[in-house]
Amino acid sequence: MNINHSPTRSSPRESPSTVVTTPDVEPDDDDIWASDNDNENPQAAAGDINREGMLSDLPSMRRQHMTDGYREGLAIGKAKVMQKGFDDGYPIGVKIALRVGKVLGCLEGVLATKDLEDEVKVLVRKMHAQAKQELAISSLMKDLNDEQVMQMNQDQIPTHVKIALQKWEDRVFGSGG
Secondary structure: OOOEEOOOOOOOOOOOOOEEEEOOOOOOHHHHHOOOOOOOHHHHHHHHHHHHHHHHHHHHHHHHHHHHHHHHHHHHHHHHHHHHHHHHHHHHHHHHHHHHHHHHHHHHHHHHOOOOOOOHHHHHHHHHHHHHHHHOHHHHHOOOOOOHHHHOOOOOOOOHHHHHHHHHHHHHHHOOO
């Protein structure tokens, strides 16, 4: 197959090597899929080479598209699951956080008092450190998995969390809350 290279008009923005290629031989439109007599038809043999090259790229293209599709689906799925988890856990988390915040805030307020005796300050500092450790969300929720939290009613705080919160509220505020 001979290819005639004829230069096109080039504009200042085009590369001077831009060319249009046209085949010297008219294509045989009757046999676009290459018949069994490829050895007799050199044009069909050339088409086979191009087709084989394209077909050899298909598995890698398929893998690439599957990988891209998988990643996109995974990202969308994660976003939906995370949003649902957030929506389900938020009301419970707020209730817990408000109670923890009151306890820790009160202890920090006492520590900020200027006229506090040293021995009381040491005691309150120890209480504050212990409260921060026991009331950390990782400590409060350590025995729960995501599914258990998602199944909870919005007004439902796990029993062991209620007990820990009540213990610290009683300790800091007295039994009056």
